[in-house]
Amino acid sequence: MANKSTGSTPITGALITGGGGFLGSHLAERYLRAGHPVIVVDNFCTGMRSNVEFLNQLAKEKATAFLAIEANVIEDWSTWSREIPKATLSKISHVFHFASPASPPLYQELAFDTLWVNTKGLERALAFADDLAARVIFASTSEIYGDPLITPQPESFWGNVNSFGYRSCYDEAKRFGESLIFTHNWKKKTHHGLVRIFNTYGPRMNPSDGRVIINFLTQALRSEPLTLYGDGSQTRSFCYVTDLVEGITRYAETKLIEPVNLGNDREFSLLELVEVIQTIFAPKKLELVHQALPHDDPRQRRPDLTTARTLLNAWAPQVQLKEGLIKMRAWLEADGLDSNKPKGDK
Numbered sequence: 001m002a003n004k005s006t007g008s009t010p011i012t013g014a015l016i017t018g019g020g021g022f023l024g025s026h027l028a029e030r031y032l033r034a035g036h037p038v039i040v041v042d043n044f045c046t047g048m049r050s051n052v053e054f055l056n057q058l059a060k061e062k063a064t065a066f067l068a069i070e071a072n073v074i075e076d077w078s079t080w081s082r083e084i085p086k087a088t089l090s091k092i093s094h095v096f097h098f099a100s101p102a103s104p105p106l107y108q109e110l111a112f113d114t115l116w117v118n119t120k121g122l123e124r125a126l127a128f129a130d131d132l133a134a135r136v137i138f139a140s141t142s143e144i145y146g147d148p149l150i151t152p153q154p155e156s157f158w159g160n161v162n163s164f165g166y167r168s169c170y171d172e173a174k175r176f177g178e179s180l181i182f183t184h185n186w187k188k189k190t191h192h193g194l195v196r197i198f199n200t201y202g203p204r205m206n207p208s209d210g211r212v213i214i215n216f217l218t219q220a221l222r223s224e225p226l227t228l229y230g231d232g233s234q235t236r237s238f239c240y241v242t243d244l245v246e247g248i249t250r251y252a253e254t255k256l257i258e259p260v261n262l263g264n265d266r267e268f269s270l271l272e273l274v275e276v277i278q279t280i281f282a283p284k285k286l287e288l289v290h291q292a293l294p295h296d297d298p299r300q301r302r303p304d305l306t307t308a309r310t311l312l313n314a315w316a317p318q319v320q321l322k323e324g325l326i327k328m329r330a331w332l333e334a335d336g337l338d339s340n341k342p343k344g345d346k
């Protein structure tokens with residue numbers, strides 16, 4: 001089944017589920033800037049309307065076709081997909097299935113939606129793409145490795161995941177999604193792919209998202225103490241969004257079907273992250289408030305990027321943590337801090 005094909009599938013147009021969210025809006029920005037038509041489909045359960053307003057404005061400036069559709073991608077796609085003009089539809093080469101709550105507080109609040117969007121929603125994305133002979137790229141995650149037994153984590157590590165706990169609605173749904181991509185390709189002779197994304201940060205993340213970097217930055221800007229879960233010795237690796245989008249785009253334009261890790265392989269403990277943020281906010285002195293570690297919180301996260309470097313034309317993350325944090329802070333100060341909040345009401 002392994003397919004090391006280096007054939008290419010150039011992007012000529014993209015449909016992006018979750019395009020009103022953080023990563024989806026950056027993919028949309030990238031392809032609009034390249035002059036390709038983009039359709040985003042989102043129900044804004046965790047995303048932000050301000051992201052779509054930004055994309056609308058950009059599309060006008062670039063005179064590029066752009067359509068934003070408000071819909072739940074778990075449900076029947078035919079109700080809205082027939083609204084897409086034929087000329088735009090014919091250009092869609094890729095369907096990026098990025099819709100899903102992504103942070104633990106939000107995916108636990110929206111647990112059923114999280115299960116279904118990565119399974120039923122993905123099935124609908126595959127059927128839609130097959131009709132257009134387009135390629136699906138599924139947003140998988142480092143969470144499929146669970147609490148890893150080896151570090152850094154290579155794609156060949158099968159994971160150490162609790163299937164019966166508070167994180168399983170996300171972790172196991174993503175694992176099922178990977179299996180669906182594999183089985184679909186196997187049985188239907190297609191070339192859909194998936195990327196395993198490690199912690200990524202940057203502008204246009206919802207301030208209410210709850211992941212560590214956006215939490216720390218919003219708390220620091222509001223002069224609140226930073227909430228540190230556990231003793232801060234747990235590690236994460238943080239990738240700036242433009243590096244990730246470059247990696248996803250290179251992967252999307254191949255015919256690869258196997259999983260590829262994308263992220264940044266520089267590992268930081270959360271206490272080291274606090275130190276970096278402190279240097280940005282000096283002379284303000286940041287305080288910490290400690291809380292218990294959440295259930296099944298992984299101790300370590302660091303991608304083995306050998307596959308990405310080998311198969312994606314020597315792709316490597318470029319943006320240093322401090323540089324990325326400074327850009328994200330600037331966005332939060334200019335536009336982001338008061339961005340609209342997710343409904344989170346399901």
Ligand SMILES: NC(=O)c1ccc[n+]([C@@H]2O[C@H](COP(=O)([O-])OP(=O)(O)OC[C@H]3O[C@@H](n4cnc5c(N)ncnc54)[C@H](O)[C@@H]3O)[C@@H](O)[C@H]2O)c1
Pocket residue numbers: 017018019020021022023024041042043044045046047048071072073074097098099100101102103113117121139140141142196197198199200201205206
């Ligand atoms: N950001 C990361 O570090 C990271 C890491 C690993 C994986 N991922 C994956 O990448 C994808 C995007 O994550 P993000 O960080 O941009 O999160 P996000 O919450 O900012 O974006 C997700 C978007 O999907 C939309 N959505 C959710 N369920 C939907 C549904 N049923 N129908 C339509 N739209 C729906 C949300 O409203 C939101 O706009 C997710 O699939 C996530 O699991 C992200």
